[in-house]
Amino acid sequence: MKKYCTLLICLSLFACDKQTSSDTKKEGMTIVNDTIPETRSNVKSGPAASYSEPVADKDKLNNWKFSVDAFETGQTFKYLLKIQYKELRVEDTLTVPNFGIQPTVELKKGSEDLSCIVGFKGKENEFKEYKKVFVENGQLRITTIKAYRRALQKKK
Numbered sequence: 001m002k003k004y005c006t007l008l009i010c011l012s013l014f015a016c017d018k019q020t021s022s023d024t025k026k027e028g029m030t031i032v033n034d035t036i037p038e039t040r041s042n043v044k045s046g047p048a049a050s051y052s053e054p055v056a057d058k059d060k061l062n063n064w065k066f067s068v069d070a071f072e073t074g075q076t077f078k079y080l081l082k083i084q085y086k087e088l089r090v091e092d093t094l095t096v097p098n099f100g101i102q103p104t105v106e107l108k109k110g111s112e113d114l115s116c117i118v119g120f121k122g123k124e125n126e127f128k129e130y131k132k133v134f135v136e137n138g139q140l141r142i143t144t145i146k147a148y149r150r151a152l153q154k155k156k
Contacts, residue, residue: 035100043072051107051116066114068133070105079105083133085140096120097148
């Protein structure tokens with residue numbers, strides 16, 4: 001029994017001597033691009049970006065459309081996507097990475113009919129694809145094309 005107690009005490013002392021991961025983060029790592037506030041002071045009521053195209057209707061009695069609208073939320077880097085296909089209406093979220101610039105969402109026509117590429121502007125004003133909203137075999141689908149994340153940089 002004494003052996004187990006001694007071993008437990010030694011392991012406890014050894015574990016207490018190590019730095020925690022948050023201490024390491026403070027000393028050697030900093031988060032890049034933290035100049036933009038996490039919350040918006042003024043949220044626009046209208047869409048920040050919109051895309052729409054008509055849906056073919058053989059009877060021509062309906063005014064169906066395929067549309068994607070991106071709305072600002074209270075969080076600077078989160079957007080609400082409102083999607084419509086015929087009479088189906090769904091919502092999805094879009095989280096834009098913090099590149100140290102104000103986020104700008106953009107919606108572009110996809111390569112197929114009834115498709116939309118959801119993306120955002122990068123630091124050099126280039127379009128960065130993020131999600132694809134499309135209709136396949138009469139079903140509305142949303143897929144992630146690419147993933148983006150914030151980088152950590154070592155202090156010098």
